[in-house]
Amino acid sequence: MRDWTLRLVLCALLGAACATCPPRCECSEAAHTVKCVGKDLRSVPSGIPGYTRNLFITGNQISRIGPESFKGLDNVTNLSLSNNRISEVESHTFSGLRSLRSLDLSNNQLAVIHPEAFSVQNQTLRELNLSRALYNYSSVSDLATSLRWSSLGSLRGLDLSHNSLVLLPPRLFSRLSGLRRLQLSNASLAALPNSSLAGLERLEELDLSLNALRTLSAEGLRELDSLPPQAALRLGGNPFACACGAEAFAAWLNGSRGRVRDAEGLACAFPAAMRNASVLAAAGALTPGCRRRAAGADLALQTSYVFLGVVLGFVGLVFLFVLYLNRKGIKKRVYDLRDACREVWEGYHYRFEADSDPRLSQVSTSADA
Template sequence: MIRALLRVALGAVLLRPAAAAAGCPLRCECSEAALTVKCVSKDLQGVPTGIPGYTRNLFITGNQIGRVGPESFRGLENVTTLALSNNRITEIQSQTFSSLRSLRSLDLSSNQLVLVHPEAFSVPSRTLRELNLSRSLYNHSSVSDLATSLRWSTLAGLQGLDLSGNGLVYLPDRIFSHLSSLRRLQLANNSLVAIHKGTFSGLDLLEELDLTVNSFKTLTAGALQELDGLPRARLQMSLNPYTCACGIEPLVSWLNASRARVADSERLVCVFPAGLRNTSLLGVADLPLGCHQAEEGADLALQTSYVFLGLVLGFVGLMFLFVLYLNRKGIKKRVYDMRDACREVWEGYHYRYEIDSDPRLSQVSTTADM
């Protein structure tokens, strides 16, 4: 009974509100035993000051913090887990997390990032392992700033990156090239339509890649080659609007050959056309899509067009020759008339030249004119 009372009393002390806890920020809850500070849904306008130096787990979520900068986390060298989700953060300044020398996990999900400065994710000692940016980018232009910050960052030790739910239409070239230790990449629930060469450059150690719930209708041979450049990665590719027409053939062949790497291969189905809806992509290779027949028909139509054009040109040539034959006398007379006219013009020029070149004839000509 005494032990139970002691446990209750100890719990009350550990979880006492900020007003009763020495050295705890106003409207926050601090637990020195758990090395944790929580400032959850307190309508804070900025990161509170006076956070205890012993803090390792810092949760500041559900507030109204517009921006964070290098002054926000000074003196918190022991923080290993930092959660800043759902704070309406619009700007992350350069060197914001530079004082967090022990930081291993950073959660910035569900914010409204508009400005991400180039050195926003410069973390000393390259300690950061997990970075959550899901549902955090305000618009499509933010991804360019993010790409720059990832290239300039000190995230060579990062192992997990979550970019899901950001409405991404494209990924800048070599956006992940400096994340050489990345093991897990979440790109689900975006609007990606294609994978370009160099998209996943530098991710030689990647083990998990989630591409579910995007806008892929198919994947080109170049995109499939890019995925083959991730030999260790376990892929997830379901819940995309795959269109089972002739262009789907490279993807279907690749999928059947790479079934062991695609964790949800059985759930990849056709969405269009309506007649093939919910048909497994694995079985599309056995369906008569009519691709080769269409190609053969196109070749035959092209050949027929060339033959028809040749016949028309030949007929026009024959008609031209026939017209020339019927008008041969008139044409001959016109040629002779043109010859005689040219001859007269030439003789006139020749006569004038002789007069101009002989001074005597020129004087006689002048006298005669008088």
């Protein structure tokens, strides 16, 4: 009885240290961890103990999160909200998490991301996981706005893999100057447009594997070259075309083996005759062969121009010969046309003078009478 009374007194003094665990959750004060996993929750539970540093709310039915969802959780450093079917993240949702360093929103259905959804005080956030989280391309545009508006200059890792990005919005990462690792694998990327990788001044790792890159245009190569020299690249699993038109990419790849960590394993997907062949091996023979083909194409084009010139010259000669044979008739028609034009002009001139001189106008009127 005495121990129980002492415990109650200690709980009253410590308050949050003896806080109860939310229903359907598991709490460990020693590990500073709360887990609410697969409990069919419809919202973030209230009453989460203040000692919590690691908060796992995963595998539930939560559709929306906002600023009221995480009040009083100043000590949370790692927050996992994966696989909850979250579709909307309001502005300043995580602003109250003053110590937040890692945020996992993977495997959700984010359709609406408000402009300041990822604003965190003191720029504490270091890792953001949005793998398999974006519902459609509209949410990609929302994300671009949110990343520009939110204070994420201290973010170190960003995972956007397994999303249907197709094309990266311009300057998507322009405010993430401290980013070190960027995961863009299996994101259906077909190209790297201008300014798509702008602002990544400290990047150390970029994963572009398992996308839809058949080659990299001059614009895309400039984007990769704009990254810091120490940035390691991964390009494996893309359906590269080892055909004419990819000479610039082939030359760039041969000169970038130190940066492209999986360069030796890159394989051709097109044409069928070169499928699974090494891109580096194919690249060595690509440029000379394409030059010969281009030279043959130029010769064929020049031959076509010569033939066209001969045909046009012959048509011109025929036209001049026809004109010569009909020179008398043409001359007569020209004279007739000239006389007709002169008569019309003289009639207009006479009428103009009659209208401008009242006396001629009276003579004309009396003559008509």
